Amino acid sequence: MNLILIEPEELLADGTVTLADGRAAHLVQVLHAQAGRTVRTGTVNGPVGTSEVLEVAPGRVRLRPSHTGHAPAPWCDLLLAAPRPKALKRLWPQLAALGLGRVVILNASRVEKCYFSSQWLDPAAYRPLLVEGLTQACLTRLPEVLVRPRFKPFVEDELDSLFPGSRRLLAHPGPCAGLADGGVGARPLLAVGPEGGWTEYELRLLQARGFTRCSLGARTLRTDTACVALLAVLAHRTEAWNEGEGQGL
Numbered sequence: 001m002n003l004i005l006i007e008p009e010e011l012l013a014d015g016t017v018t019l020a021d022g023r024a025a026h027l028v029q030v031l032h033a034q035a036g037r038t039v040r041t042g043t044v045n046g047p048v049g050t051s052e053v054l055e056v057a058p059g060r061v062r063l064r065p066s067h068t069g070h071a072p073a074p075w076c077d078l079l080l081a082a083p084r085p086k087a088l089k090r091l092w093p094q095l096a097a098l099g100l101g102r103v104v105i106l107n108a109s110r111v112e113k114c115y116f117s118s119q120w121l122d123p124a125a126y127r128p129l130l131v132e133g134l135t136q137a138c139l140t141r142l143p144e145v146l147v148r149p150r151f152k153p154f155v156e157d158e159l160d161s162l163f164p165g166s167r168r169l170l171a172h173p174g175p176c177a178g179l180a181d182g183g184v185g186a187r188p189l190l191a192v193g194p195e196g197g198w199t200e201y202e203l204r205l206l207q208a209r210g211f212t213r214c215s216l217g218a219r220t221l222r223t224d225t226a227c228v229a230l231l232a233v234l235a236h237r238t239e240a241w242n243e244g245e246g247q248g249l
Helices: 022-029 085-097 113-117 123-137 151-162 200-208 223-242
Strands: 004-006 017-019 038-043 048-057 060-069 076-081 100-106 144-148 167-171 188-192 212-214
Touching (some): 004 017, 004 022, 038 060, 123 144, 167 200, 188 223, 200 212
């Protein structure tokens, strides 16, 4: 853990918090926390700062948080055709660590219907994985997760209201096409399809809603590999463009 995250409801009236789970074990066994020392902490969906260690006892650590700093805001959103459950489990902490704001798990023609009954679409299962990713990247903002098992109604009826003014990018295997620059200040919305790619119908429908095709090449990648690679390149291009240095890839 690079940042100990505290849930807002864990804070007591006296401004302290007592941890008695894996976070306490990490503080003692890895950070060697002792009374009087400070550790980096943050509030889930809130600010960051430090906490003074007040007491270390068997199985628990008592802290006094002081959170006044601003954590980095989410910079990108993702439309993701529902992947295999094992891949989705691997993806959750990575998507949180990469700073996503909203993740829509979407149906597509090449998505197996059984994927939508996966335990990894249950908030009770995926939320701890999102928190794990935040602690790794020193972030506090949990991505908002939406599950949409109907492709066309979502694209036609919800997409524009959920993502107004977004810079829309449509990932699909094929000849290398740059992750488009432009749209300074516009938050990117990346659409990543199934491992077999979007169908022609799905491509047409998304492009009609303002998505621009992009690709890392003709190789068909696993969903988790494609997401991380695309988001890494997009983060680099977005940062460079917003700093006035954008050049087409």
